[in-house]
Amino acid sequence: MGDVLHRSRGKALTLVAAFAALLSVSALAAPAARAAEPRGDVAAAAWTPSLVPFYGEVEQVYRNLNGSQRQFYLQYCPNGRVCLAVGEGDGQHTVYRLYRCTERGLTNFIDAGAIVNNQVGDAHVRLLGKNHELLGVPVPADDVKREVNWGPIWYIDVC
The missing domain is CATH 1.20.5 (Single alpha-helices involved in coiled-coils or other helix-helix interfaces)
Structure with a gap:
């Protein structure tokens, strides 16, 4: 027992x-x-835009910018550069200053943004779709800020 x-x-x-x-x-x-x-707030939906290739030795990326900072980086896009602005989904922005002439693949370039082509000569920027087709008119090198809908754009050819 x-x-x-x-x-x-x-x-x-x-x-x-x-x-x-x-x-x-x-x-x-x-x-x-x-x-x-999911918390239902904006921060839960944030993303990080990126592009490939990116040449860090001659190009810059600025992240987590507020609207005023975004505007500053676009307004003062250096000579010989293409400046791109894209939202991060949380009210912040990323700005790229690109230099090298090559096609880039875009990731998380979502919704509204802007582009300034401050290259020299006749260097146009081409915005390309999923199948590398040209979307709209190439952006001339005139240092003018243009609003852009990144939604249908998969690639960008800087010159």
Whole structure:
């Protein structure tokens, strides 16, 4: 009888230990699950725009800019550069200052943005669709800010 009681007590202790472990894991997992839930605010929908290739030795990228900073970087786009502005989905902006003449693939260039072509000579910027087709008229090198809808644009050919 003592042996049966000892086994029953052992099973009960094992069951209690397993239940306690389950509760502790649940207590740890619940805050993480709540943190991963959509919060419904703007920050939860933010993204990071990028383009490839990017030549960091001669080109610049400025992230997390407010509207005034975005405007400043576009207004003072340096000679010989193409400046692109794109939103980050949280009220902030990214501005690229591009120099090298090459086609770039765009990622997370979503919705409204702007472009300034301050290159020299007849260097036009071409905005291209998914199949590399030209979308609209090429942007001339005239240092004028133009609003752009990045939605249909998958590539940009800087000159």
